[in-house]
Amino acid sequence: MSMKIESNKKIESIASQLLYHKKLYYTGRSMISDMEYDSLEDQLKKLSPNHPVLSLVGYQFEDSGKKISHHLPMLSLAKTYSIEDLFDFLNKNPSVAMDKLDGMALSIEYDENGKFLRASTRGNGKLGEDVTEHVYYITNIPKKLNIDKKWQGFHFEIRGEIYFPHSEFQNFQDRFDSFRNAVPGTLGRKDVEEAVDVLKVLHFCVYDLFVFDNKGNYLSAKEIPKYFDVPNNYLSKLNLTKKMGFEDNMNYVVDVTDIKNIDDLNLFIENWYKKSRDYQIDGIVFRFKDEILWENLGNTAHHPRGSLAFKQAGETAETEILEIEENVGRSGKITFRAKLKTVELSGAKISYATLHNAQFIEEGNYAVGSKVEIIRSGEVIPAIIRLIEPSKQSFILPKNCKCGYPLTRQGPDLMCLDNPSCNYKDQESLVYFISSLDIMGVSDKIVLKIREAGLVQEPADFYKLTVEDLIQIEGFAQKSSENVIAAIQNSKKIPLAKFLTSLGLKRGGAVKCQEVAKKCIHLKNVLKLKVEDLLEEKGWAQKSAEDFVESLKLKEKIIQNLLHYVEVIDDESGALIQSQSDHPYFGKNICITGSLSRPREEYKKILDTVGAKLVSAVSSKTDLLVCNEASSSSKYKDAIKHNVKIVNEEEFSSLL
């Protein structure tokens, strides 16, 4: 074989490994450390500097929705692990340093009035996914910018990182396979309403601003200081975004012009990582301060030349797998974790690591006795990144669930699907049932203890518990047992929407269950639901409707058993709305001014019952103003101004 063919083979092998790991990484299942990945990339750079894989940005997901084409490409960053390289970079030009936030890049566009227009992800750098609807719910992204007079007529594009604060992630841990997957997973959801609670707690941090004039032409770094009356540097550009209403992010950015030698730089880096923060970083971004220079340096196909990310090799440790344990999730998905010979890693004693799913174990060839390398990567429990030495024995994936029923393979996962009342998946269902009912004084911990003692197999069993049962369990005293039992017994009247939510139905998040409750009013109608019925409603896709109806069927026995103990209260709001919707005042905004024959409170109550709203001021959104004579009140004037219909009390009440 000629040298050329040999080296081509090597190049293609590295390229295909890179593609493979990219895919795993961007779907939250990385199998190698960033350092190993980056060193593979370096090898390819040496062998074939122009290889197309090297200029791939991000990873294109299949089956994706609407695309937005970026005005300017959204690129990656050049990176280094070497202090010397970083020092050389800083010596070239005065720079700033900022956190390299480990979330996802977002582009957010505003129109010439400062109104939020649309948002997109980085995607492949040229085409991103449209996430406009998701962004409506992200609270620290302004939907209307504070626009100074001299900024009017310009369009703005803000770029930054959307990330999950650690303190918030704690509340949503069980919903995601991994921390890394949480943000892409949430922004990738097509049924946005199901993700609202997560979107509300995500944070956005700005790192760039682009300005376009009213013809859509890009305003260069040279022109910005002229139009906006700011000095030519990165910090003052960021300051503009702060004035526009973005959260103050200046504490992320530090001037590093006073670093004079390698020792200073080492100390600076060491201290940077010591700072406490409520989010994950995967490096430090250094960027030349001079904006005109930064722009003139331009980009490669992969990254801007005026920025450099410094990364630190994450601390890893070697250990041995002692046992492989499995857990059955609420959906029936089996997840695996390894019990390890305890080792210390970044100051913590580690005895467990995640093995994710069946595919991860197969591909990595992990088994009891394997020597492995583990890393802490911001996950709740550490991840295994590499097999150091295979075990003499191999691990045979379970054929059956712990409940005895056979498992089904679905892609990378094993699932327990055949046993509708699998006790093991109910272990999670039980906790979920109680926690979504919000029974005061009954925490998840208590539920697990009761479950471990074997006292409950399904939700209905909670209502059969007695004080005597609980006292037998370690940690329960007379008084606390009485409290728990009383709390459970007091939770027997459950509104329909809450009842449905607590069942943990597939696709049955709180918002969807509320819609179903409104539509069906009685539980017996819910139990008769067909896929077609759901498809009539907006926000239901074929697959989610099928999942919902099917999982409802699977829970039928659990529901029937529960009904011996609890009373499910009809959704009256739905019943009302059905009859109200024919009323002429339904959905109308009505305002009253001057004195009428009956107190305003009384009218408010009547209006409530027909589905109308009594508003306190007149705007273009008001449908009707009620008053007995022309007056000089501001409400009256506004009604004339906005062309709002004005009627007297008699006319008004004739329709009530």
Ligand SMILES: NC(=O)c1ccc[n+]([C@@H]2O[C@H](COP(=O)([O-])OP(=O)(O)OC[C@H]3O[C@@H](n4cnc5c(N)ncnc54)[C@H](O)[C@@H]3O)[C@@H](O)[C@H]2O)c1
């Ligand atoms: N372990 C693996 O298997 C594996 C696989 C693929 C990629 N990776 C890792 O992923 C990285 C490459 O991925 P990438 O291109 O998504 O990201 P990147 O590391 O090249 O960084 C670019 C991204 O950084 C983000 N960012 C955060 N803070 C920023 C700031 N202050 N200024 C500018 N940008 C900021 C932006 O989202 C931007 O898109 C590499 O570091 C690589 O090690 C690892």
Ligand SMILES: [Zn+2]
């Ligand atoms: Zn099972």
